[in-house]
Amino acid sequence: QVQLVQSGAEVKKPGASVKVSCKASGYTFSTYGISWVRQAPGQGLEWVGWISSHNDNTKNAQKLQGRVIMTIDTSTSTAYMELRSLRSDDTAVYYCARVWFSGYDRHFDYWGQGTLVTVAS
Amino acid sequence: QSVLTQPPSVSGAPGQRVTISCTGSSSNIGAGYDVHWYQQLPGTAPKLLIYGNSNRPSGVPDRVSGSKSGASASLAITGLQAEDEADYYCQSYDSSLSGYWVFGGGTKLTVL
Numbered sequence: 465q466v467q468l469v470q471s472g473a474e475v476k477k478p479g480a481s482v483k484v485s486c487k488a489s490g491y492t493f494s495t496y497g498i499s500w501v502r503q504a505p506g507q508g509l510e511w512v513g514w515i516s517s518h519n520d521n522t523k524n525a526q527k528l529q530g531r532v533i534m535t536i537d538t539s540t541s542t543a544y545m546e547l548r549s550l551r552s553d554d555t556a557v558y559y560c561a562r563v564w565f566s567g568y569d570r571h572f573d574y575w576g577q578g579t580l581v582t583v584a585s
Numbered sequence: 586q587s588v589l590t591q592p593p594s595v596s597g598a599p600g601q602r603v604t605i606s607c608t609g610s611s612s613n614i615g616a617g618y619d620v621h622w623y624q625q626l627p628g629t630a631p632k633l634l635i636y637g638n639s640n641r642p643s644g645v646p647d648r649v650s651g652s653k654s655g656a657s658a659s660l661a662i663t664g665l666q667a668e669d670e671a672d673y674y675c676q677s678y679d680s681s682l683s684g685y686w687v688f689g690g691g692t693k694l695t696v697l
Binding site: 508573 | 587619623630631632633637674676678683688689690691
């Protein structure tokens with residue numbers, strides 16, 4: 465069965481960086497891209513970015529431009545999201561999700577369990 | 586301010602039918618991109634509920650349905666049960682800028 469298992473919770477100071485991992489299993493990793501979605505406390509879902517698992521193409525949310533770096537390691541079927549220059553409003557649960565991408569159908573069919581990133585001084 | 590607009594809350598008694606609307610624009614739903622729905626129970630990750638406007642993944646009961654018309658979509662749940670109490674999000678894709686995924690602000694469904 466498809467599983468996405470994320471790394472554990474992190475506490476960081478403002479200005480620092482955080483790197484969250486997402487290890488995939490149960491499917492051919494290179495066939496599907498991975499997106500990252502975050503959810504601030506008590507708030508809705510916010511798309512962070514997407515990375516293709518077969519050619520390293522990426523897209524990210526305009527508001528995070530220049531601060532988010534997404535990478536993949538096909539040898540371990542793991543995706544990574546690094547967020548730099550952390551601010552207090554980056555405090556959120558970060559989810560990775562497998563992307564189904566076919567024509568006009570682009571959705572997230574499997575999700576990781578989430579990683580809480582807390583930014584506090 | 587979310588790109589897709591949903592009502593903040595809806596409610597219904599057990600056994601009733603509720604609908605949740607999702608309104609987009611000509612650069613996302615109105616451009617032909619499919620609408621998808623997710624259910625999020627408290628403290629858990631979102632779960633895919635409807636994909637491709639009206640398709641149910643395996644395991645989702647047929648009392649849950651989705652539809653799309655023009656730049657809007659709807660999620661309907663009939664025979665409401667206590668276990669349906671959750672947050673619901675619509676999602677699509679937007680072709681503006683270089684293209685990106687978009688969500689609605691979420692709707693809290695309360696079973697009275």
